[in-house]
Amino acid sequence: MNGAAATVVLEETRKTFAGPDGGTVAAVDGITMTIRAGELTALVGPDGAGKTTLMRMFAGLLRPDAGSLHVLGTDVAAAPQRVQDRISYMPQRFGLYEDLSVQENLDLYADLHGVPQDQRRERFARMLEMTDLARFTGRPAGKLSGGMKQKLGLACTLVRSPDLLLLDEPSVGVDPLSRRDLWQIVRQLIDQEQLSVIVSTAYMDEAERCARVFVMNKGRLLAEGAPDDLRKQARGLTFTATPPDGTPARTLQARLIDAPDQIIDAVPKGGNVRLTRQPDANPARLDALLHDAVVEPRPEELEDAFMMLLRRHEDRTAAPAAPVAVRARPAPGTANGSSDKPIIVVRDLVRKFGDFTAVASTSFDVVRGEIFGLLGPNGAGKTTTFRMLCGLLPATSGHLEVAGLNLRTARAKARGRIGYVAQKFALYGDLTVRDNLEFFGGAYGLRGQALKARVTASLTQFGLEPSAQSGLLPAGYKQRLAMATGLLHEPDILFLDEPTSGIDPLARRAFWRTITALAEGGVTIIITTHFMEEAEYCDRIAIQDAGRVLALGTPHQVREQAGDAAMDMDSAFIAIVEQGRARHNHREAAA
Amino acid sequence: MSRSGFATRLVALIRKETRQMLRDRSNLVVGLLLPVGLILIFGFGISFDVKDARVAVAMEDSSPIARDTVAGLRGSPYLAPVWVRSMTEAERLVRAGKADAILRVPGDFSRHMAAGHGQLQLLLNGVDSNTAAAIEGYVNGALAVPLQQRGDRAGNKPAGAASVVIVQRTWFNEASESTWYVVPGLIVLVMTMIGAFLTSLLIAREWERGTLESLFVTPVRPLELVIAKLTPYLVVGIIDLTMCVVAARLLFQVPIRGSLPVIIGASLLYLMVSLLLGLFISGTTRSQFTASQVALLTSFLPAMMLSGFVFDLRNVPIVIQVISQLLPATHFMGLIKTLFMAGDYWPDILRTCGILTIYALVLVVATRRTLRKKLD
Numbered sequence: 001m002n003g004a005a006a007t008v009v010l011e012e013t014r015k016t017f018a019g020p021d022g023g024t025v026a027a028v029d030g031i032t033m034t035i036r037a038g039e040l041t042a043l044v045g046p047d048g049a050g051k052t053t054l055m056r057m058f059a060g061l062l063r064p065d066a067g068s069l070h071v072l073g074t075d076v077a078a079a080p081q082r083v084q085d086r087i088s089y090m091p092q093r094f095g096l097y098e099d100l101s102v103q104e105n106l107d108l109y110a111d112l113h114g115v116p117q118d119q120r121r122e123r124f125a126r127m128l129e130m131t132d133l134a135r136f137t138g139r140p141a142g143k144l145s146g147g148m149k150q151k152l153g154l155a156c157t158l159v160r161s162p163d164l165l166l167l168d169e170p171s172v173g174v175d176p177l178s179r180r181d182l183w184q185i186v187r188q189l190i191d192q193e194q195l196s197v198i199v200s201t202a203y204m205d206e207a208e209r210c211a212r213v214f215v216m217n218k219g220r221l222l223a224e225g226a227p228d229d230l231r232k233q234a235r236g237l238t239f240t241a242t243p244p245d246g247t248p249a250r251t252l253q254a255r256l257i258d259a260p261d262q263i264i265d266a267v268p269k270g271g272n273v274r275l276t277r278q279p280d281a282n283p284a285r286l287d288a289l290l291h292d293a294v295v296e297p298r299p300e301e302l303e304d305a306f307m308m309l310l311r312r313h314e315d316r317t318a319a320p321a322a323p324v325a326v327r328a329r330p331a332p333g334t335a336n337g338s339s340d341k342p343i344i345v346v347r348d349l350v351r352k353f354g355d356f357t358a359v360a361s362t363s364f365d366v367v368r369g370e371i372f373g374l375l376g377p378n379g380a381g382k383t384t385t386f387r388m389l390c391g392l393l394p395a396t397s398g399h400l401e402v403a404g405l406n407l408r409t410a411r412a413k414a415r416g417r418i419g420y421v422a423q424k425f426a427l428y429g430d431l432t433v434r435d436n437l438e439f440f441g442g443a444y445g446l447r448g449q450a451l452k453a454r455v456t457a458s459l460t461q462f463g464l465e466p467s468a469q470s471g472l473l474p475a476g477y478k479q480r481l482a483m484a485t486g487l488l489h490e491p492d493i494l495f496l497d498e499p500t501s502g503i504d505p506l507a508r509r510a511f512w513r514t515i516t517a518l519a520e521g522g523v524t525i526i527i528t529t530h531f532m533e534e535a536e537y538c539d540r541i542a543i544q545d546a547g548r549v550l551a552l553g554t555p556h557q558v559r560e561q562a563g564d565a566a567m568d569m570d571s572a573f574i575a576i577v578e579q580g581r582a583r584h585n586h587r588e589a590a591a
Numbered sequence: 592m593s594r595s596g597f598a599t600r601l602v603a604l605i606r607k608e609t610r611q612m613l614r615d616r617s618n619l620v621v622g623l624l625l626p627v628g629l630i631l632i633f634g635f636g637i638s639f640d641v642k643d644a645r646v647a648v649a650m651e652d653s654s655p656i657a658r659d660t661v662a663g664l665r666g667s668p669y670l671a672p673v674w675v676r677s678m679t680e681a682e683r684l685v686r687a688g689k690a691d692a693i694l695r696v697p698g699d700f701s702r703h704m705a706a707g708h709g710q711l712q713l714l715l716n717g718v719d720s721n722t723a724a725a726i727e728g729y730v731n732g733a734l735a736v737p738l739q740q741r742g743d744r745a746g747n748k749p750a751g752a753a754s755v756v757i758v759q760r761t762w763f764n765e766a767s768e769s770t771w772y773v774v775p776g777l778i779v780l781v782m783t784m785i786g787a788f789l790t791s792l793l794i795a796r797e798w799e800r801g802t803l804e805s806l807f808v809t810p811v812r813p814l815e816l817v818i819a820k821l822t823p824y825l826v827v828g829i830i831d832l833t834m835c836v837v838a839a840r841l842l843f844q845v846p847i848r849g850s851l852p853v854i855i856g857a858s859l860l861y862l863m864v865s866l867l868l869g870l871f872i873s874g875t876t877r878s879q880f881t882a883s884q885v886a887l888l889t890s891f892l893p894a895m896m897l898s899g900f901v902f903d904l905r906n907v908p909i910v911i912q913v914i915s916q917l918l919p920a921t922h923f924m925g926l927i928k929t930l931f932m933a934g935d936y937w938p939d940i941l942r943t944c945g946i947l948t949i950y951a952l953v954l955v956v957a958t959r960r961t962l963r964k965k966l967d
Contacts, residue, residue, distance in 0.1 A: 017967070059808050061966045080964065084808045095805025099614045100607065111603030112809035114596045156805070 006070075007164050007196045008035040008058055013067035015053050020472050027053040029219035030067065035198060035212070040190055042207040043200040044306065045216035046504025047475060051200035052092065054216075055168040058198065059089040072163055088162035092169050094153025098142030102133055102152055105141055110159040119160075127155040130185050146378040147178025154185060165189070167199040171206065175377035175530060176570045177577060183209065202505075204303040205570070213302070215309050222309045227302050234276055234304035237264070241273045241293040249273050250371075250516050250537050252293055257513055262286050265307040265509070268536040270566060271556050276304045307505065314506060343368045343492060343524050344389065349398035351384050358384040360547040361398075366540075368492070371515065371525040373538035377577060381547040382528045383497065389526060390495050391415050403492050416444070419486035423497040425478050429471025433464050433481055437488060444489035458484040462514075476507030483514065487523075494518065496527040500534065512537050532569035543576050550580035600811055604819030608793075612823045621788045622827040626781040630838045633777050634770055641725040643671040647681035647690035650674060654701040660709070661696060663733040670729055691716050692726045771846070774839045775931040776900040778858055779924050781831050783894040785824055786865030791886035793820045794873035794961065804966065813962040817955060821866050828862040839931070849930030853940060857930065860947045861923040865890065867954035868919075874961025894920035919950045 010033050019025040028050045035041050043051045056062040058071050060080030069076050071083045096105055106127070110120050128134040131151035136144065141152055150170060157165070167186070171179045183206065189195050199206070207213045208227050215222045215230070223230060243252040249268035256266035256275055262285055266275040273293070277286060342365035351359040359381045366372045376382045387393040388400060391411045400407040403417040427436045437455045446454055459466050462480045470481060479499060486494055496515075500508045508531075516537065519525055527538070535541045535555050543551040543558065551558045559565045562572035562579075612618050648661055664672040673690055675681050684690040695712040703709045713730055715723040797803040806816070832855065839845040847854070869886055876882040894900065897911060898920040904912060915921045926943040929936055 056804075056966055061804065061807055061964070063965065063967070081810065085810060087808070089805070089808045091801060091804040093801030093804070095802045097607065097611065097802060098800070099611050104607070104610065108603050108607050109805075109809065111599050112806070112811050114599060114810065 005037055006034050007037045007072060008033075008198065009068075009070045010034075011068045013057070013064045013069050015050075015057060015062060015065050026219045028057070028064075031216075031219075031221045032067075033214060033221055033224060035196075035214075037196045038194055039196060039211040040186070040209070041196075041198045042210035042213045043198065043216060044202070044204070044207045044213055045200075045222075046202060046310065046506070048218065048504070049216040050219040051216060052168055053219075055089070055166055055198070055200055058166055059087065060084050086163040087166060088157045088160070088164075089166040090153050090157040090168065090170060092172060094149055094156075096141040096149060096153055096156065099140055101138050101140055102144070103137040105152060105156055106159060109156040113160050115160045123159060123161075127158060130188065131155050132181075145178075147174055147181065150174055150178060150182060151185070154182065158189070161193055161195075163196065165195050165197045167197065169200050169202065171201065171203060176532060176574050177377055179203075179206075180574065204301070204306055207306075208302050215306060217310055217313045220313070222313055223305075230305045231300050231302050232305075234300040234308055236297075236300075237276050237279060237308075238298050238300045238304050239275050239277065239295050240298045241275055241290055241295045242271075243273065244292050247292070248539070250512075253537075254513060254516050256289060257509055259285075259289055260311075262289060264311050265304065267509070267533065269533070269568070270536070270559065274298065274304075276300075276308060310504075310506060341368075342366060343403055344372075344526070345399065345401040346389070347399040349385070349388065349400060350396045351381075351388060351393065352396045357547050359388070359544075362544075362547075362549050364542055364549065364552055366524060366526065368524055369519055369522050370539045371519050371527065371537060373535050373541040374526065374528045374544065375530075375532065375535055375541055375573065376544035379546075380544040382544055384547075385544065386495065386497055386526070386528055390418060390420050416489070417492050419489065419491035419494045421482045421486045421494070421496045421499055423499075423501070425482060427470050427478075427482060427485060429469070431470055432466065433459070433468050433470055433473075434466035436470050436481065437485060440485040441488045446489060454488050454490075458488060474507075475503045476510065479503055479507070479511060480514075487518075491523070493524045493526065496525065498528050498530065500529060500531060508534075532573050535569050535573075543573060545577045545580050546584070548580070548584075551576045596810065597812075597815065600809075601815050601819060604811070604815060605822045608819050609823040612827075618789060622785060622824070623830065625784065625788075626831045626834060629781060629784075630774075630777060630835060630842075633773050633780075634838065634843050641691075641722050641729070642669060644669060644692065644722070644726045644729065645671050645673055645684075645690045646692045646694055646726065646730065647673045647675055647684045649678045649681040649693060649695045650676060651678070651698040652696050652700040656701045656704055657696045660700075660704070660711070661694065661734065663735075664694070664730070667729055667733040670726075670733060685714075685716055691722060692730070694730060770843045771932060772928055773900075774835070774843050774845050775927045776898075776924060778832065778835045778839075778927055779861070779894060779898060779900065779920055780891075781835055782828060782858065782862045782865050782923075783891050783920055785828050785831065785862070786867070786869035787886040787891040788869075788883065789827070790820065790824050790866045790869030791873045791882045792879050794870060794958075795877055795879040795882040796873075798877040799879060803962075807964040807966075813959045813964065814955075816962050817867075817870065817958050820870055821863070824866050825859075825862065828866065829859070832858050832862070845931060847931055848934040850935055853935055854927070854930050857923065857926055857940065857944055857947070860944055860951065861919065864919045864947050864950045864954065867951060867958055871954050871958045871961065874958055890918075890920070893918050894924075897921065898924040900924055919947060922946050 010031050012030050012032055013028055014026060014030050015028040016024045016026045031050075031054070043054060045051055053062060057064055057069055057076065060071075060076045060083050063077045072086055074082050076083050097108070100108065106124055110124075115123065128137065131154065133148065133152060133155065136148065141149060144152060154167075154170065170182055174182070186197060186199070187209075190197060199210070201207060211226065212224065213227055213230055214224045223233075241252060241256075243249055249271055253266045253268045253273045256263045256273060262278055262281045264276040264278055266273050344366040346365070347363050349359060349362045350357070362385060374382045374385060384393065388395050388407075389402065391402070391407050391414055395407070402414045405414040405417070407414055428439070431439070434455065437458055438451065441451045441454055458464070462484045464477065464481060464484065470478070473481060483494075500511060503511065512534070515525055515527070529535070535558075538555065540552070540554050541558060542549050551561050553561070555569065556565060558576065559567055559569070559572045562575040567575075646664065648664065650657065661672075664670050673684060675684065678693070678695060681690065681693045681695070685693060693714040695714065697710065697712065700709055700711070711734070713727065715727060717723050794803075797806070836847070836851075836854070840847060868890055872886050872889070873882045876885055893915070896902070897904075897915040898918055899915070904915055904921070907915070922943045926939060929939055
């Protein structure tokens with residue numbers, strides 16, 4: 001064994017769990033790897049790749065079924081406590097006691113780790129300063145925002161200086177601003193304490209900052225190396241395609257993603273489409289796909305290589321998910337699917353909870369067939385706005401019109417015109433797919449032949465197996481079922497609340513393909529998301545912070561407002577939120 | 592080093608558990624207010640005694656001897672005799688719900704009495720058999736006194752039917768006051784409740800919120816977690832125990848014939864068992880909802896129904912008897928009633944405390960296992 005230089009050494013390590021259907025699932029399926037000391041290492045992979053299982057095994061919380069696992073030179077399975085005494089581990093849910101204050105949480109973990117009093121004062125001061133939590137020491141952890149909880153979780157993990165820091169998906173469900181802060185803290189620690197850090201993540205930009213990256217999928221190790229080395233795998237395959245004027249980028253993107261034998265990946269970005277072609281793509285067919293676009297090579301990125309590895313592995317292990325067939329519905333009264341009369345009108349919308357203003361004087365319109373994105377950091381008022389639009393929450397004041405109906409006077413009628421897909425899987429897990437569809441169809445007032453016809457149509461449209469038990473479907477298919485139920489009564493508007501959190505990048509591509517197809521068919525889509533790159537699929541977006549709309553327009557316009565039309569959506573988002581906050585603080589200081 | 596580490600961790604954990612307990616209002620409601628409610632409801636509201644039972648006395652014979660015979664009914668605090676002249680009238684009262692029993696003094700009573708074999712007829716309304724049995728006892732008691740006196744007055748007359756009187760006497764609960772045995776039983780119920788409703792949530796909550804994952808990677812030991820989780824609730828239990836004993840003595844005048852240290856010691860032992868059972872269920876189910884359901888069904892309800900709190904266990908089918916013997920509550924229920932009403936009977940004390948200690952030890956080991964610092 002190469003002793004001191006390695007923090008973690010795995011040899012043919014396996015871990016299986018009992019699956020929901022009674023069989024066994026290999027979460028970690030024979031992985032051999034060596035993680036070097038003194039480096040920032042990333043475990044990258046989609047959900048279900050085995051990252052969390054691996055992290056828990058490193059922390060001695062799970063015992064491998066086969067193979068060996070050494071952490072800091074110790075066999076973890078044999079002496080977990082010896083390893084735990086030298087590592088710090090932040091689980092995905094931070095491990096905070098919500099009813100204890102910030103200070104009490106810190107004290108508890110310091111006591112449990114036996115940090116001596118004299119070291120403690122200095123360490124706490126440093127942690128509180130780094131995390132900017134010094135002002136909130138008396139506040140219960142449960143009353144902190146998502147980003148602050150995450151920082152407190154990190155502070156509690158780091159009450160003492162460990163030999164190895166394990167961070168399990170520290171940035172899941174956290175907005176870009178908090179994500180950036182967290183990485184600054186980690187960077188600082190690495191520089192000042194020469195810490196070895198292993199972080200698991202689904203974000204490529206985070207992996208990019210690491211010295212070494214391990215790419216995983218379905219319990220297997222697909223590749224490892226420095227980000228630069230991994231990137232090279234996609235060299236020569238990456239291009240930017242600019243669609244002709246007047247064609248939205250997502251139309252071209254849809255065409256490309258529908259040809260998986262030629263194109264590995266295509267996503268809209270900055271008004272163009274970033275694509276990666278198959279190494280063995282047929283030039284003639286490629287030309288046919290891209291005939292009207294201006295194609296230019298672009299430097300390859302880690303994400304391209306990642307998608308390539310993933311697509312290849314998926315093709316080998318499973319039949320690719322059948323694309324969703326969308327039946328174009330003639331949009332009433334218009335030729336191109338977008339009429340000039342808005343389908344949603346929001347004027348001076350306000351929502352207060354007690355003396356707290358969740359949404360402050362918000363106005364926007366959405367036209368038929370548009371994909372409209374609501375973005376914002378945690379606690380920005382997205383969900384509140386969203387709920388008011390769906391008629392789930394009454395507005396405090398303002399005018400709200402959906403499908404020509406005033407939500408104040410005709411809420412029930414307006415609800416019949418909208419479909420809603422909740423963030424959490426809100427269907428009955430122990431019912432079959434067909435049962436769920438029939439139940440929700442009935443709830444929307446469909447019965448008899450009409451119900452039967454719609455259920456059958458949805459099953460074929462979304463490629464769902466009617467007799468499958470809903471709760472056992474893979475995340476991507478649960479998503480499809482949820483959408484199918486939301487669309488049963490053929491609504492004019494579909495509301496989707498963070499639909500893509502927790503599903504892997506491939507399923508996310510397929511999901512957006514469905515969404516763009518639905519929009520083409522004349523359905524208006526209102527969507528919230530915390531993946532900023534997904535804003536590129538939207539016709540227009542609104543960025544909210546602290547209840548106010550900071551930016552409203554096409555992704556291009558929003559980027560221009562942020563200062564640079566060529567920047568990526570994450571940076572644009574951060575810039576706009578920071579500008580907004582600065583303006584707000586300035587105004588408050590002046591007042 | 593390791594010793595002081597143990598102390599630091601334990602203190603930190605106990606402080607944490609105490610804070611969590613105090614910050615959740617519902618804990619205090621269940622832990623302190625509910626026991627007060629139970630004491631009041633069971634102490635005042637539930638009584639198996641029959642006070643002022645209405646007995647229609649059909650005086651078909653109104654001779655002095657007959658009157659003298661039933662005169663005892665007037666003196667009984669439990670009976671409210673209604674005097675009528677005929678059986679028809681008495682029957683009407685029973686049917687109208689205005690009397691619970693009929694005592695018939697037949698027209699030829701004095702004649703038979705003089706012959707030495709006087710007979711009275713007692714008719715009981717069997718709709719409520721508990722009440723019927725109680726009334727039977729009271730009437731017998733009330734009649735016995737004058738009969739006995741008459742026997743004495745008659746001197747040492749050769750044994751005749753009228754002169755042989757069975758004198759009933761109830762030991763330990765002389766007045767047959769049901770509060771006397773309900774209130775000690777309440778201690779069992781309250782101690783069981785803290786375990787079933789409060790500690791059963793503790794470990795499951797940490798599983799659900801994902802905090803155990805963080806605790807497990809600290810040097811903390813499973814036993815420390817068990818002790819820390821027990822401590823604050825032990826304090827709550829001691830407060831409840833004090834309330835129960837004080838209420839029993841001062842509010843309900845239940846005699847305490849056993850020694851107080853033994854009562855408190857045995858109660859604490861049972862409290863430990865109850866809290867540990869809650870923790871064990873919590874650690875095994877890992878879900879707060881399941882844990883509280885399981886705890887309710889396996890500890891609180893059986894403690895109420897099957898421990899002998901309400902129903903005499905000798906009358907239940909053998910299967911139920913076996914089940915009830917498995918319940919720690921049954922053993923403690925027997926002991927606590929004995930301690931309150933009969934006094935220290937050491938063989939019983941030692942046997943029950945032995946059983947409870949075994950339960951406690953087994954549960955400590957089992958609960959520790961559910962906190963093995965492994966997620967699978």
